[in-house]
Amino acid sequence: MRFLPATALPRWLERLRGDGATVWAPVDEDGVVVLRPWEGQPIASRYVNPLNSLKDVLLPRTETILEFEGRPTDLAVREPAPPQSQVVFGTRPCDAAAMELNDRVFLEGTFVDEGFRRRRETTTVLTVACTVAGPHCFCRAVGGSPTAPRGSDLVLHPVENGYLPEAPTSRGEKALRAASDLVEDVEHPDPREAGRTVAMPLAERIALDGLAARLRDHFEHPCWDAISRRCHSCGLCTFVCPTCYCFAVFDSLRVTRGRRQRGWDSCQFKDFLLMAGGHNPRPTRKHRVRQRFLHKLCYFPEAYGEYQCVGCGRCVAGCPVGLHLPAVVDELGEVLG
Amino acid sequence: MSANPLVPEVATIIDIVEETPDVRTFVLEPDAGPVFAYRPGQCAMVSVFGVGEAMISITSTWSPERPLELSVKRVGRVTAALHEAEPGHKVGVRGPYGNSFPVEEWEGKNLLFVGGGIGLAPLRALINYCLERRQSYSRVDIVYGARSPRDLCFKREIFERWPKVPGVAVHLTVDAADAQWQGAVALVPHFLERLAPSPSGTVAVTCGPPIMIRYTLATLEKLGFADEQIVTTLELKMQCGVGKCGRCNIGPRYVCLDGPVFTRAQLKELPQEY
Structure with missing residues (x-):
């Protein structure tokens, strides 16, 4: 079995960066671990999950769709240069799986989302498997596991003093080739098995069986009033969620030149669906909170056969009023039986 | 492209x-x-x-x-x-x-168009499509209303072109008349009820402001139109138009992909959130 010593990690990432790719890695910024473009700074190793997810890499907060220049009668439109290749080190299995959920939305169907596709096809995901679960983790409740390879090009299983790499894709194998002289050969039991024994108390508490059908049948249930009452519509849950993908399109103009961009948006905002003329189909918090949970637990499964949640726990850690998916599933389970 | x-x-x-x-x-x-x-x-x-x-x-x-x-x-x-x-x-x-009106399914049928204000815009595309294939459809009734005579759209078509086509009747109404207006003064749903078109072998297509659609659907039901015979279009805020921005969903359906054309039967399957 192949073994990559932890001490070889910076050299390996440096080589990947030398190939012209932007390398992202988890770095400690004043006690908070964040995925950042890596330029040789110390790489964090003690974290459950970075504050931000792969969404920052594959669906950037803002992205230019086009640039334009000219007068109203003589106008030129230009598209931005294609994105550079990227390598992301240190993402967790839940976040890697989240990108496969986003693949369903952006790559399937009549229209392919070109911005996402180009980034996806030029990004190599080097996942570090989890040996412990944090207090907010619940991947196992939604079909994931601390060592699952889904969505990863390479899974690095942490062992003493290094990693055991597993390459589910040829892109991952190629990235590993850059470390061929750093990799050693060792005897070790299958590291994937370790994922089974990771304790994950929160996952044990979540009961999703049959909930989708009950939610559909009780669309107008008064419990949504009670649940949504404590929401502040701050949108945090949607921004930290690796599977939430809603975006807005906006133009900017400076005299005769400007650009059109898209950027993250949130279904929790009052004006998300506000139309010119004043009509708003989801005018209250009840409408919007219900939309978020039904999208994750009913609509997405109806379209793609799985929940739109990977159990990363960011909404659990972040929501200022505890209105996160495990809590809401708990409440709904109690009310709807 | x-x-x-x-x-x-x-x-x-x-x-x-x-x-x-x-x-x-x-x-x-x-x-x-x-x-x-x-x-x-x-x-x-x-x-x-x-x-x-x-x-x-x-x-x-x-x-x-x-x-x-x-x-x-x-x-x-x-x-x-x-x-x-x-x-x-x-x-x-x-x-x-978006999808489109299932015009092939309607061949041989009577067509009843009910429009209000700017709602005649999508209907105009449909009406002209059907009139270019006049022999494929049976009787055509166009019911159209606006706030006032000057708010009626496509005046050349509603006053001149369409009424001249054989087997086509144009019924106009306004909410409030001006000095010159000789026609009906009534809200579209009431006007429609008075006209009382027969549901037999007929497809009714209605577009207009939400409030007009709501009452028009009720009138059509009263006149005996089944949910499958009633077709309407929906409008929701959109940013991408291609099913990605996560905005125009009604339950699991996206208006930009699965709409804007829905039968009343299809709408009854969806949450009332539009």
Whole structure:
């Protein structure tokens, strides 16, 4: 079995960066671990999950769709240069799986989302498997596991003093080739098995069986009033969620030149669906909170056969009023039986 | 054309028709190549560069040499900017988006169109499509109303062209008459109830403001139209038009992909959130 010593990690990432790719890695910024473009700074190793997810890499907060220049009668439109290749080190299995959920939305169907596709096809995901679960983790409740390879090009299983790499894709194998002289050969039991024994108390508490059908049948249930009452519509849950993908399109103009961009948006905002003329189909918090949970637990499964949640726990850690998916599933389970 | 569905083609406004004080029809020609092929009921995303985009139903009927026509009511930011534009100005256009009216399924049937205000825009595409294939359909009734006589759109068609086509009857009404108005004064749903068209072998298609649609659906039900015989179009805020931005869903359906055309039977399956 192949073994990559932890001490070889910076050299390996440096080589990947030398190939012209932007390398992202988890770095400690004043006690908070964040995925950042890596330029040789110390790489964090003690974290459950970075504050931000792969969404920052594959669906950037803002992205230019086009640039334009000219007068109203003589106008030129230009598209931005294609994105550079990227390598992301240190993402967790839940976040890697989240990108496969986003693949369903952006790559399937009549229209392919070109911005996402180009980034996806030029990004190599080097996942570090989890040996412990944090207090907010619940991947196992939604079909994931601390060592699952889904969505990863390479899974690095942490062992003493290094990693055991597993390459589910040829892109991952190629990235590993850059470390061929750093990799050693060792005897070790299958590291994937370790994922089974990771304790994950929160996952044990979540009961999703049959909930989708009950939610559909009780669309107008008064419990949504009670649940949504404590929401502040701050949108945090949607921004930290690796599977939430809603975006807005906006133009900017400076005299005769400007650009059109898209950027993250949130279904929790009052004006998300506000139309010119004043009509708003989801005018209250009840409408919007219900939309978020039904999208994750009913609509997405109806379209793609799985929940739109990977159990990363960011909404659990972040929501200022505890209105996160495990809590809401708990409440709904109690009310709807 | 760009590989990116969010990048529009640049088009030139070749003509602007003033329909009413707040509705103008923009006649557009793409700068590079012919207009994309589209079906009645489909929409296009039109953009004023530097202001933004809006989804507008296409009001023309497709043929290879015909320019694209979009009738736009001045309501919000983008539509106000469009109303400022002049012939020769460049805009962006992309599409076509959405499903369309199932015109093949309706062959041999009577058609009842019920429109209100700017709601006649998508119906105009459909009506002209059907009248270009007049022999494929049976009796055609067009019921149309607006706030006042000057708010009636497509005046040449509703007063001159359509009434002259054999087997076509145009029934006009206004909420409030002016000194010259000789016709009916009634809200569309009430007017429709008085006309009492027979549901037998008929498809009813209604477009208009939400409040008009709501009462028109009730009237049609009262007249004996089954849910499968009633077709309408929905409008929701959209940013992408291609099912990605996560905005225009009603339950599991996206208006930009699965709509805008729905039968009343289909709407009854969805959450009442539109």
